[in-house]
Amino acid sequence: MATIGDVARVAGVSRSTASYVMTGRRTMSPATQERVREAARSLGYTPNAGARALATKQTMVIGLLAQFLEDEFAPAMLQYITGVTGTARELGYDTLLVSEPDGAHALKRLTDSRMVDGVVLLNVAHDDDRLPVLRATDVPGVLIGLPGDPSGLDVFDLDFAESGRMMVEHLAALGHRELALVTQPEHVVARGGAYVWRLLDAAQEEAHRRGLRLHAVPGASGQPQIGQDLHALLDTHPAVTGLLLHNEAAAAALPSVMYARGLQAPRDLSVVGRYSDEFARTFSLPFSSIESAPDRLGQLAVRRLLHRIGAPGDGSPPQVLLLAPELVDRGSTGAPAPR
Known part of the structure; x- marks a missing residue:
């Protein structure tokens, strides 16, 4: 079974550098990250989750609270979920999808038990009952969707x-x-x-x-x-x-x-x-x-969340980012026909 030492040797880096890349505890250059991850893939290296959690006090898992609601079009919601999970996977994190109808209870269970290092909230409502729970915990969280009161929260959404x-x-x-x-x-x-x-x-x-x-x-x-x-x-x-x-x-x-x-x-x-x-x-x-832009929103949200996880209490203010809309022209509009 391959070890982190084997990964470091194949990647041509120190053991500590390989460990930092695999745990995300420090930011490394993209080239170094790619060498280490390619070495890990070639060797079939998989970090031991239990040992990693004991050593770093991190699970390397983020929670994603989302629901497939009957009155919304499920394929559209799925795009936001894949945007989050795909980015998390690329950055070395697994995603725990929680679809419990009682979102506030689910969030409290996740944060109290420390099952995850941070959370992403989808299906954000104007007066979302999960937000008091999120504000009361020290587990980092980000929102994809703008609530009525975004104060103190990192929020990403389309304008x-x-x-x-x-x-x-x-x-x-x-x-x-x-x-x-x-x-x-x-x-x-x-x-x-x-x-x-x-x-x-x-x-x-x-x-x-x-x-x-x-x-x-x-x-x-x-x-x-x-x-x-x-x-x-x-x-x-x-x-x-x-x-x-x-x-x-x-x-x-x-x-x-x-x-x-x-x-x-x-x-x-x-x-x-x-x-x-x-x-x-x-x-x-x-x-x-x-x-x-569900994929871009997922990328932005996860990267912000991992920054919060990796640098707790860094003092950076919460961010509310609304993406400027872009019109993709597929030729379906023109001057109205005379009537």
Whole structure:
């Protein structure tokens, strides 16, 4: 069985340097990290978790609190989970996924038992009952999702308000005067999904400022209901020439709805969504979109968390970072056809 000494020898570094790379206790150059990890892979070296925890007082595990909720589109949530777990794995950490419905109880259990070195919270609500628990513990934690009160917390999220403004601005510049916005299901809003109303409020304000009509309707989180919702929307508002999608299930269902109605984008209807490029590839979506960047958010959150784990009490202030939206043009928008 390979030892840390064997890894150091093959990588051409000292035993302590190899140990620091494998435990993450100190920052090493990317080149050194890659040599050590490649040596470990070639030798089949696996650190003993129990011995490592005793020596470093670290488990090398982070907790990820997330839920697959029935009223949200599961493939979209999965992208955030893989963004976190993939980055953690690259940096030498395992991830413990906890999906217990009572998030506050689950978080307290994790932090009190020291099962993990830090935690990442997903499904962050406006008034999230996990946050008092997180603020009361000395176990580091980060959020992917902006709560109503982010004070004292490291938070990473997309700037949903600016995303809403950008979507309306883009279609307004092309000459569209009547738009429709499909949002998340009403239950998501009821339980505090602030990202929904942040985008909605900003889109409505921008439409009002520009003198446009904007019809906002909630959509279901899956088939067949979301397809029926889209048909009903287009039947009710036949003058709409631009469609905004803040609902991943709606984006996945729209191609078949448009085909059934004999519509093409952008000839008959300009479409802009809000989802990731990977999501667009997975569902073969031809629509332009605001990049939701779940992978980047996962990377930023995990790296910040590991900084907190590796340098406790370093005095750096909490960080609230909202990613600026980027519009990925897939050719689904254009000037409205004369009617």
